[in-house]
Amino acid sequence: AQSVTQLDSQVPVFEEAPVELRCNYSSSVSVYLFWYVQYPNQGLQLLLKYLSGSTLVKGINGFEAEFNKSQTSFHLRKPSVHISDTAEYFCAVSDRLGYGGSQGNLIFGKGTKLSVKP
Amino acid sequence: DSGVTQTPKHLITATGQRVTLRCSPRSGDLSVYWYQQSLDQGLQFLIQYYNGEERAKGNILERFSAQQFPDLHSELNLSSLELGDSALYFCASSVTGGEADTQYFGPGTRLTVL
Numbered sequence: 650a651q652s653v654t655q656l657d658s659q660v661p662v663f664e665e666a667p668v669e670l671r672c673n674y675s676s677s678v679s680v681y682l683f684w685y686v687q688y689p690n691q692g693l694q695l696l697l698k699y700l701s702g703s704t705l706v707k708g709i710n711g712f713e714a715e716f717n718k719s720q721t722s723f724h725l726r727k728p729s730v731h732i733s734d735t736a737e738y739f740c741a742v743s744d745r746l747g748y749g750g751s752q753g754n755l756i757f758g759k760g761t762k763l764s765v766k767p
Numbered sequence: 768d769s770g771v772t773q774t775p776k777h778l779i780t781a782t783g784q785r786v787t788l789r790c791s792p793r794s795g796d797l798s799v800y801w802y803q804q805s806l807d808q809g810l811q812f813l814i815q816y817y818n819g820e821e822r823a824k825g826n827i828l829e830r831f832s833a834q835q836f837p838d839l840h841s842e843l844n845l846s847s848l849e850l851g852d853s854a855l856y857f858c859a860s861s862v863t864g865g866e867a868d869t870q871y872f873g874p875g876t877r878l879t880v881l
Contacts, residue, residue, distance in 0.1 A: 692872035743866035
C-alpha cells in the first residue's frame with residue numbers, strides 16, 4: 650500500500666522569498682504523484698502531477714516539483730511567493746495495487762499550511 | 768470554479784440522525800469520488816463510482832452508503848450520526864476514474880453533528 654508524508658505541517662515565509670514544501674512517499678510499485686492546493690473555504694485544486702517522463706514537473710501559478718525516485722520524494726517549489734499563495738498544500742499518490750490493478754482514488758498527506766507574510 | 772457542485776454547503780444535525788449529501792460531477796465526467804476531511808484523520812477516501820457502478824471502497828463506515836444515478840449525480844448517505852462524523856465532505860469527479868486522471872473537487876459540504 651502507498652503512503653504519503655508531508656514533513657512540515659506549517660511553513661511561514663516572507664513575500665518574494667523562495668519556498669519548498671516537502672513530500673515523501675512510500676510505495677512498492679511505480680507511482681503517480683500529485684500536488685493539490687486548498688484555499689480557505691474552498692475545494693482542492695490541482696497544481697501539478699507526475700505520471701512519467703521528465704522528473705521536473707511544472708504546474709500552475711509558478712509552482713514546480715521534482716520527482717526523485719531514489720529518495721522517494723516529490724518536493725514542491727516556488728522561487729518567489731506571493732501573499733495569494735497562502736493556502737494549504739496537499740501531496741497525494743494514486744492508490745495503485747501491488748498485483749498490477751489500480752484504484753482511481755488518491756492517498757493524501759496531512760497537508761502543509763503555507764503562510765506568506767508581507 | 769471546478770464545475771463540480773455540492774449541496775448543501777452546510778448541514779447541522781443531531782446525533783442519531785440521517786443526512787444525504789449530493790454531488791453533481793463536471794459535464795462529461797463519468798467517475799465520482801467521495802472524501803472526508805477532518806482535523807484528526809486528514810483527507811480520507813471513502814468511495815468511488817464509475818458510470819453508476821461502485822469501483823473502489825476506502826475507509827467508509829457501514830453506516831455510510833452512496834450511489835451514482837443514471838444522470839451521473841451521486842449521493843452520500845450518512846446514518847446514525849455520531850459526533851465524530853463532523854467533517855468536511857468533498858466530492859470529486861474525473862473523466863475515466865483512472866489512476867492518472869485529474870480529479871476535480873467540489874467546494875465541499877460541512878457537516879456538524881451536535
